[in-house]
Amino acid sequence: MAITSRDFRELRLEHISRAFGSHNALRDVTLTVKRGEFIALLGPSGCGKSTALNCLAGLLSLSGGGIWLDDRRIDMLKPEDRGFGMVFQNYALFPHMTVRRNVGFGLQMQGVAKAKMDLKVEESLNVVRLAQQADKLPAQLSGGQQQRVAIARAIAVEPPLVLMDEPLSNLDAKLRLEMRGEIRRIHRLLGSATIYVTHDQDEALSLADRIVVLRDGGVRQIGTPHDLYNRPAHLDVAEFMGFRNALPARILRKQGDDVEMSLSGATLWGRGMDATDAGEVVAAIRPCDLVPMPEGAIGAIVTGMEYSGENFLGSGRTADGYEVFFRARDAMAPGATVRLGAPADRVLVYPRENVQ
Structure with a gap:
């Protein structure tokens, strides 16, 4: 039945x-x-x-x-x-x-x-x-x-x-x-x-x-x-939910749930996701949260720009060879230097062993 x-x-x-x-x-x-x-x-x-x-x-x-x-x-x-x-x-x-x-x-x-x-x-x-x-x-x-x-x-x-x-x-x-x-x-x-x-x-x-x-x-x-x-x-869940940037980093210090990291020759604060006692971690950031700043944390060379309506979606490469994606109000020429930062609560930090 x-x-x-x-x-x-x-x-x-x-x-x-x-x-x-x-x-x-x-x-x-x-x-x-x-x-x-x-x-x-x-x-x-x-x-x-x-x-x-x-x-x-x-x-x-x-x-x-x-x-x-x-x-x-x-x-x-x-x-x-x-x-x-x-x-x-x-x-x-x-x-x-x-x-x-x-x-x-x-x-x-x-x-x-x-x-x-x-x-x-x-x-x-x-x-x-x-x-x-x-x-x-x-x-x-x-x-x-x-x-x-x-x-x-x-x-x-x-x-x-x-x-x-x-x-x-x-x-x-x-x-x-x-x-x-x-x-x-x-x-x-x-x-x-x-x-x-x-x-x-x-x-x-x-x-x-x-x-x-x-x-x-x-x-x-x-x-x-x-x-x-x-x-x-x-x-891997973060990457599927739009955290397109996944940058290897090393923890410098912890302050509650927040961690300070060294990555690509700069420092960045992020929010730890559980097992962040390990020194080697990955910083996951959505492109919409990574933006140019006068004193931004991550230096990169612009490799491309796409117009997305209100903003531009930029791509770049750090000095140590990692690709980054970011949001910018104005277009930038390929080869230009940009410094990028994100709010600490928009940067999630995962143990390095999660990288596959």
Whole structure:
């Protein structure tokens, strides 16, 4: 019997793994998702996020661990019996079917009576604001409208969980921004849980209640968008969250959570991230926080400038050969000398052994 009720307490992934031969695509992933939560699985290509989603959907079997919806173990169930809604990257709409028939397809497969199916389809189309497009074919719709049809089809079956696999990656920048708001609005309206796969940190930050960062099939950090943006626990997480500058340094002294470092022939203060007793560390800084200063800490030779609207994104190279990225109000010519600094609370310091 398919699971169709949104009235559940939690979904639990308990030490799940998935191997393809000798390759472990997922390794000992544990996660609890509460009803109403929006969870983003974030990470680079090949980190295991889509594998995790497919295991949840039942499209891939587990190599180890289990998946529970409240007290019911569901990883042994067929995909159609889990009752989850799935939104794919490429929409996966039937081109010969109208919007109305596409949305009702899952209900039809479940054997829902026509009167009830028509009502649910109408409700779903109203939720995604496409009631006026019900009799059109997918080819007559824009990309954003087609993605909303795919969402309507997923929610029509009243799933306890909606799974989304990079649903905005095929849209242009303007539509992606519009659809972020739509997806969040629909999620809040439904009250079910959503698990959303993305490699885009901005999407994860703007949509999720919590973000799960994956790397090499394992969980690196779980936290709120604020936690992940401001306090990434590992250097690789920091780099994925926009700390593009990662400069080797040596600690000179500590003062509470702050540390003074020597790097590239200069000194810089930063905020220590746990094990900073080691002398050899890495200073991680976002380009937007590293700016020219009359007496800045880091000297560099400008190698390039890109106009980004309000400011310029500059690149440079330090005397000891490290590449740096910084923000500047005015353009600088290649070969110019610049000194760069950042506020201490915007410089995160990690043990050197975290560098890989």
